[in-house]
Amino acid sequence: MPTSENTFHLGLTMAGAVSAGCYTSGVIDYLFEVLDLWEKAKRGNVQGIDQNLVPKHNVIIDAMGGTSAGGMTTIISTLYALKGKLKPVKKIPENPMENQNVLYDSWVHLDDNEEKTFKKIWDVDDLDGELTSLFNSKVIDAIATKALDMGGDVNDFESYVSENLPRFISKDLEILLSHTLLRGIPLSVDFKTEIARRLKNSPMHNTFEHYLVSHFKLNSGNPVNENSYLWFNPFKEKYSDKIKLSTISTGAFPIGLAYRKFDNTQFSDEYIKSVTRRVIFGDFGSENPDVNHDIELNNYPENYSSISVDGGAINNEPYREVGSILRSKFHKDENEYQNYGLIMIDPFPDNDDIERKYKEPKNLLKVVPAIIQTLWNQAKVKRKEMLEQYNHDFFKGVIYPIKHRIINGEYKGRDKNPIISASFNAFGGFLDVNFRVHDFFLGRNNARNFVQYFGCIPYDPDNGNVHPIHREWTNEMVEKFKVSRRGDERIFLPIIPDLNLLLEGKEPGDDKYNYTYKGKPKYNPSELFKLKDNIYNRFKKVLDKGFDSFGEKTEEESETPISDALIRREYRRNWFQRMGDNVKSWVVGKFKNPVKKAIASMLSKFVIKSILEDLEQMEVLDDKAN
Known part of the structure; x- marks a missing residue:
């Protein structure tokens, strides 16, 4: 039975990815697979597994959040979990267009049918009205509509959640999607003196908040306070429409894909005010952040509406928002073991090349783009996150694309370009279904390596350093799942034990260099010239x-x-x-x-x-x- 001592709480953050949502969905597919397998094994429902080797602690996903394609995958992952019966895609289908699960079908199939998705984004049937994007964005609507189809209506959502939601997903799951508003929420900084406060109109320092979050709650299948949260109920049109709008708008890649409109018919003024306060304080774990002085939104416009674009324009990795939910619910005193952690899935991690020489712009034509890049970088700077990494000692890890090259049995180092979707400014995944198949299974393989090796915490009983989730582990369990790292005498144990190791008779790391998709698919350039x-x-x-x-x-x-x-x-x-x-x-x-x-x-x-x-x-x- 889950207790505060034997339960580890996880938050998942899915970074912006454009077409590399196929990679992120592959990661989720494997994470859900091993969690589901473990839950079944704990109940004795998996043949071929020795019960004496099955750890009995619990891991529960309490929050998920994302931006752009990561935000879309966050929603699709929640829908996948709600369907109840998980069907992981373990092998490459002979026909990549065969239906598998909603993660695979949404991101690998995209909108391919008789006509390929990459051809569809160049169609002109969306240009009869206003010009809204460089590419035809109808494919995004089609993908979202297909993913949100839950196959019927449910009247008793509370019972549905109780009966269908996997045990490793919290019934009070919180889901966050980030957006960038082109019309900011006006905020004021009061510089009034005591005498000036008697004046009706006294100048104030005004600024604007352009970052908005769609904050959904599953709430065990029960309605929520709509002035503070959005109810995640995909079975009722009123709520599924909001889910769909948020899903599409977080992926509205600036200029490339069509922007979307928010107004108070979808999100009430009170909701926008409430979530704006959470954005400012960085606390999404409480309905009303605990602060000394409330923020007054005196200049909030009536009947607010705004165009929304990709949240990645401001915050491409909303991990602080997800982390604040975990901290609010589960943080303990600093001298205790923290029983929560955060995993970020980032298809395109930022790697600054410190050896790259700075090129000073010499004229106006070069200064202008440098200014744009400066403003974008500054908008995304994470000051609070940088400080908090030293103040909160909890597990953090990242899953990102990495592929080792093995040629004729000889190790040739890392592939410098492991994820094909990164091509064409991250739109490359739209080019060919085989690219997406490759990246999907790369995501699964990277998730496997993370779970078995990198997603581990120290186990040092001789020095009294044993996390509560590992205190009931037997010596046999420790021997089966332990890993070590070069230059460190300690051993480490996984937060999530991968019971595939038991089924396949393998040790952690045996498949480190083994990839489901060997090599890479090839693309015939004639397919591009046809377009x-x-x-x-x-x-x-x-x-x-x-x-x-x-x-x-x-x-x-x-x-x-x-x-x-x-x-x-x-x-x-x-x-x-x-x-x-x-x-x-x-x-x-x-x-x-x-x-x-x-x-x-x-x-x-x-x-x-x-x-x-x-x-x-x-x-x-x-x-x-x-």
Whole structure:
């Protein structure tokens, strides 16, 4: 029976990934597999496993959060768990388009059918209205709609959760998705003196919060206070619509994919105020953060609405938010063992090259992009997280792409480009289903190595250092699952014992260099050249829309009519200038279309060339193909 002593609580954070959601879903597939296998074995429901070797402690996932593709996978993982019957994808299907589970089907299949997803993102059937994105984003809607299909209605959600949710998932699971709002929430810093407080209008320092979190709670299947939380109930349209909107909007990669709109018909003003306070204090573990002074949102606009884009524009790894839930619920005194931990899944971890020389921008054309990069980096800086890593002693680990190269039985080092989805600025996974299959199984293999080796904590009984979850382990259990590291006399035991080791008669680390997908798939460049016209047409249509919208004149009444009149009088154009305007308009009209065609052709060539170069560096380009 779970107790505070024999239970370890986990939070999962899934970083932004664009098309590499296939990698993240592979990681989740393996984590859920080993947790489910372990739970079944503890109840004696797995043949071929010696019960004397089955550890009896518990691991429960209490919170999951993510951004972009990581946020979408967070939702899909929750839906997968709610379905009750887990079906891990252990082997590469002969037909990659065969249905497996919602993790695999959503991220490996994407929206492939008779027409491939990569072709669909260049379709122009979304450009009849406003120009909202560089790529056609209907595929994202299709993927979300398919994933959210739970196959029917459920009236008694509380009973459904109790009967179907795996034992390793908390019935009070909390789910966080991050968003970037283009219209910030106004915040004020009060500089009023005691005398100034008597004035009705006294200046204050104003700032804006552009970071929003969709904070869902499963709540054992019971409704929540909607002024503070969002109810995760995918069976009721009112709530599933909010889940879908949050899922799609967290993945709205800026410019590339269509932005989404939030307003108070989906998220009440009180909810947005409540979650904004949690964002500011960094405390998502309580409905109302415990602070000395509440934040007053006096300038909060009525009937608030905003465009939302990918949360990764501000926070691509919302691990502090997930960690705050765990700390609030489970943190103990500093001299006690902490019984919670955080695992981040990051397909594209940031690795700063300290040997890279700084190149100082020499002119304005180079300063401008440097400013943009500076603002983006500064928006994502994690000051509080850096300080808290020294103040909170709990388990933290990261699962990321790594693949070792073994050629003819000889070790050749790490693959410099282990994840194919990283190509084409992280959109490369859309290119080919076999790329996604490779990355999915790489995720599974990396998760296996993490669970068996890296996801371990010290076990040193001679010096009294034994975590409570390991105190009931027998010597046989310790011998079976223990690992060691070079230069350290201690041994380590896993938080999650991988009982596949018992079924397969293996030791931890036996499969460290063993990958389900051997090598890498090859891509025939002719498949890309077939889409040359599609890519060109998309760019041409986007340019058409862009030129048209740029030239539109609004009918709004001027706010500065006197200034406008003065400018018109001072710069009144003579007959010759007006004739020049007419000639210029004729020239622009005559040559605008050829110019747009030339630009579209240049852009399409640039995209194809960039993709081919990326694939060549990934060593997946089939140079023998015609």
